[in-house]
Amino acid sequence: MLVDLLIRNAHILTQDPAHPVAGSLLVHDGKILAVDPDLEGAGFPVRAARTIDAGGATIVPGFNDVHAHSVWFGLGLMEANLGAASCLEDVYRIIAEAAEPLATDEWVIASGFSPLLLGGRQPDRDRLDAAAGGRPVWIKHSSGHACTLNGAALDLVARGADLAAPIDGGVVAVDGTGRPTGLLEENAMRLVQDLMLPYPLETIERALDLATTHYLSEGITSVTDAGIAGGWIGYSPREFAAYQNARDKGLLSVRMQPMMVLDALHEVRGHATDPDSRGLDAGIRTGLGDEWLRLGPVKIFSDGSLLGSTAYMTEEYVGCPHNHGYLQMDAEQLRSSALQAYRAGWAIAMHAIGDHAIDHAIDIITEAQDTYGRNALPNRIEHGGVVRPEQLDRIAEAGIVLVPQPHFITEFGDGMAQLLGPERTLRSYPARSLLERGAVLPGSSDRPVSNGRPLDVMQSFVERLTPSGQVYGPGERITAAEALAAYTTGSAAATGAGGIKGRLAPGYLADLVILDQDPTAVEPSRISATQVLGTMVGGDLRFGAEHFPALTDTDDLAAAAAGKDN
Known part of the structure; x- marks a missing residue:
């Protein structure tokens, strides 16, 4: 033989x-x-x-990251990098260096900016104008839930949109005089995306090539991309075609499970006896594909970002009176659209960081499962920035997979603890509590929001140390063996691949x-x-x-x- x-x-x-x-x-x-x-x-x-x-x-x-953003990460490798900026002067310098070789009307695009690491300070729109020599500037925040424009970019946006008009699930920040500062939160980011997107498929394919080649150097063999083809997180309505093209061209170095964003789905006509559903033409749904490229759940955003204080909490943020964050859409609209997608065969992966958003996510997923049965893949709640004990009980009982990112603690833990206060910090990004309840614990990073190297994330699972060396939720620490299991068997179970991945x-x-x-x-x-x-x-x-x-x-x-x- x-x-x-x-x-x-x-x-x-x-x-x-x-x-x-x-x-x-x-x-x-x-x-x-x-x-x-x-x-x-x-x-x-x-x-x-x-x-x-x-x-x-x-x-x-092989390590399996079940929540990352490969196109976003790959594009970041092609854009000006603000990840190392330690002060606003660094931001202006990097923007000036990126602008220098560009034509006078070209956009300066930068990634990786984290206000939390700069004490919440935001770049000044006028200083950005000067640094870029009058070119439009688009700064993508590392959280993915906000961006910053300079004055030149705001002027271009204002030609096609009213910056003063209210935006559902989003904010155009203004100063004391009512002048836009350049900060766009959540759905307000679509104002600039409407100008810049869609990206050419070849650009997306190049981003996937760069990202997945990098993954190999870190031992990553499988990735779930948490949101493509729609919303403020997608880069083209044809984005899944770029994944297929990349695979055909040999540019997809690891196995991929992309999630369609809810916005990419639409009502699909059927027979009068078929239930109303939200999906893709031809009835395409979760599970289509093979061992290299397979459609995952539908990604549904319920709230915002803990880093940006827009995650939906039952209690207000410390030092932010009356700010509980907010849902990105009306609660009933969130429920009905999620149930429509589930009826069409889409497993649910609901972004929910604040505990109030998690209440909605659990209610919706359990209603879907009780009414229509289980789908091909496990239903998921992405992140879990603050999870109450009774919510953990419900998650485990319903077989929902909670997908936390422990490396947020290593990078942003001090700022998160300050926003949450000591009590909620103990319930933030749980791990041990999930295992004790018999729930699935997968490995994930939310890259490029955070460093995605699995061995670094495993250490964060075990130590849970903030940048200042404080222990963040000591009761949620796990062992190294359990952290390795999270990135192997746990991730395989979370993605519905427990029978073919995660074990040798x-x-x-x-x-x-x-x-x-x-x-x-x-x-x-x-x-x-x-x-x-x-x-x-x-x-x-x-x-x-x-x-x-x-x-x-x-x-x-x-x-x-x-x-x-x-």
């Missing part, structure tokens, strides 16, 4: 309770064929087209990561120091091949494995 690949001499954390630690793997046709095969007792010769000696390195299943076991996809140390066996502060030596997707070593030259002489496996692997 000739098989594709033997990996030997490894320390393999399989995430399979039946065989948790192994030393060798057989890979064939993109899947795991055998774990620690008994070569001597096979009864017939087995040979491998390739053999990789892992040299004692640790191997784990016979029949599972041969998606794996080769590491220089065991992240579950080091001090918590050393987890992020773990280096990715190689990343394999479907049996193909797509990153780090130079570290593991494969033997291709079809050596007899029994000879290759002489001296039993650890």
Whole structure:
């Protein structure tokens, strides 16, 4: 028997309770064929087209980020980067440098700006005008829930829109004189997006190429993109076509599960006996696709951002009298549109950060499940910035997957704690509470809102330390082994792929990561120091091949494995 690949001499954390630690793997046709095969007792010769000696390195299943934004991240790699700005003067300098080579009427586009890291300070529209030499400036905030324009850009927007008109679920910020400051929150961002979008498909494909190539260097083999093709988070109504094109062109380096934004769906006519539904033409719905590219749930925004104080809370923000945040649409409209999509076969992934928004999300999802039954994929609540204990009980009982982002704590924890106060901080971005209730805990980052390197996020799961070194919700800490499980088996379960991903076991996809140390066996502060030596997707070593030259002489496996692997 000739098989594709033997990996030997490894320390393999399989995430399979039946065989948790192994030393060798057989890979064939993109899947795991055998774990620690008994070569001597096979009864017939087995040979491998390739053999990789892992040299004692640790191997784990491929990391799966179930909430990221790959196009947004890839575009950010092509735009001016404000992520390292430590003061507003840095912002003006970076904008000036980006503007210098541009024509006088070209837009300066920058990404990664975080007011929270600058004490809430916003760039001055007039200073931006000067820095850009009068060119229009569009600054995308790292939260994704706001952007900043300069005066030149506001003038262009004002040609086609009334900046003073009220906006459902959004705000055009003004100063004491009523003059727009340039800050656009939530749905108000559509004012500039109407001018700049859609992006060409080739630009989106290039962004996916850059993003997914980067993912491989971090051990990521699967990603769920949380919102495409509509709303303020999409880049083109044809965005899913860019994913298909990228795959056809070999530009999609990892497995992808894009979520359609609710705005991309519409009423679809059917027979008089068919229920009213909201979906895509031809009845396309959640689950369409294959192991490389498959449609996920519909992404529904209920509230805003904790970083921007627009997440919908039952209690007001500390230091912000009467500010509870807000829903992005009328509560009944939110319910009815979600139920229409669910009836059409779309699983629900509802963005809900504030605990009041989570009340709405739980009510809607449980009503959908009780009325119409379970859909193909688990229903989800994205983020969970503040979750009360009784809400956690309801989430676990209903089989809803809550998708928290612990690295928000590492990057923004001090600012979030200040906005929430000590009591709510204890209930913020839970992890341990989910596991104690038997709920699914997946791994995710919300990249590029936050750093998306899985090993860094795992350390955040374990330590929960803010930038100042304070412990943020100590009762929600988990172990390194549990953090690894979140990024493997937990993420697979959250995405409906628990039968083919997340474990290194016979029949599972041969998606794996080769590491220089065991992240579950080091001090918590050393987890992020773990280096990715190689990343394999479907049996193909797509990153780090130079570290593991494969033997291709079809050596007899029994000879290759002489001296039993650890």
